[in-house]
Amino acid sequence: MTYKTEISPSLRVRPTLWLGVLIYLIYMAVFYVAFILVDVEYARVGENTDTLLNWLLPPTLAGCVVALSFVSLFGWWRPALSERKKLPRWAMFVPVLTAAVAFGNMLFGDYTTVTSQMWVYLIGGCLVVGFNEEMVNRGTLIVALRSRFGEHAVWLISTTMFAVFHLPNIYFGIGALAIAQVIIAFGMGSIFYLARRTTGSLIAAMLLHALWDLSAFASHVPYSGLLSPLLGIIAVTVTLIVLARERNQDALNRLKA
Template sequence: MSTSNGDLVRTRVAASEPRPPRRLRTWQFLVVVAVYLAVVQGVSALLAAGQDIAYAAPTSIDYLVRVVVVPVGLAIAFTLGVAARLGAWQEVFVSDRPVRRWLVVVPVALLVTVVVITNYPGLASHGPAFALLLLVATLMVGFGEELLFRGIGVVAFRRNGYSEFRVGLWTTLLFGAAHGTNIVTSGPKALVQVVLTSATGLVFYLVLRSTGALVAAMAAHGLWDFSVLSGQVNPGEPWPLVNLAGVVLAVLLLLVLVFRRRITPAPTDQQKDGER
């Protein structure tokens, strides 16, 4: 059977056109979150079995490799595979939902807090190799969790028709609830972590919105974890400045609550005409 030149041209053009991005349904996103957590918790438990390792007490390079680097690295590989499957890299890494300029105070306040509360003496006592690996490990956590929740999660909820308020709300609550799985290693105090991580999740969402870049949220998340965990590198010597982290979060959330109606820019005349 012969094929006309026109049919061949149309076939080649169709093959060269990019496929439309896939939509991830809400329940499918929940499955992705469950798999991510299973990888992190499962591999971490497997590698830490028989070791004298306390939860959230990064006191050695061995701890960081077993509990963070390897399990989170595998979970990141899985999450990148999901993002590739969606075929929406631009949409995942760039947020096109503008906010008012004053929200730049959120990433700036986080950065200043990180500089202030980091336990420099504690890190120095463990040596530069440990400090560098802790930074790499926390940046990996920031990359993986932000890609999952503020990247894939935000896109998934937006594509399923959720309002931007509900997008921020649900991805924040799921981010906090996901840390409830730490009850396996830390016991009931993981419930406190759920509340705290929900608060930080909302702040990281605001970093995404205020900068328009997922990479900024990833960096903020990783550096925040680095500064907070640095206060626990010497469990017998609590680092008092780390308590400022909770104060900063409370102030930022109160600020957003008070000025919540001034987060989204007022519609332009052109947008108003389009709505009529």
């Protein structure tokens, strides 16, 4: 099952696999070069006003320039942001459950050290991160992958690349924990994929991503982090089920045609 991107005047550049990979690699390079230049310690990003201002905002804003530039230059806004074919509504329970966990973490969190200025930086930074990472990994990359692969491969490759994106954090203060972060990120990427496919809009994935990061950075209570592996397992299982059913239904429709 392959979703061919419709070629329209708004698509200035025809989507190809290698263009999607190029955007991903350039975004990754710019983001982590910014990490190096500002000497980020990942585990301490949400510690205070200065760490947020100096460590969260520069890499995310630099990455935002890359994402905005490429999607505008190529004219991929429409296929990157919207779906022509949604997955069944029942699968939406996974993103909804994830949002509930994030809200729970926010509700019962410890914010005694979070100032009003920190809230501005946290909310703004997390919204930009949600836009950046979703636009690159489940926006332009999915558009590009669909020019070559069926949807199972599109999900698997885009989610794996999203997970691997976090591996360089091994050099930014968390060491071998970055490997666990990669594994967890694969599950979270599957949740964000389901958010896009069940709602028909990448914006849902962007907002959920931002909410999840905000709940992790702002609160010292680790409920969301502890539950993320379980949520990831549920998301991968549901994704495999709904994609298999979608492929079978498409095969039946072709036989009836």
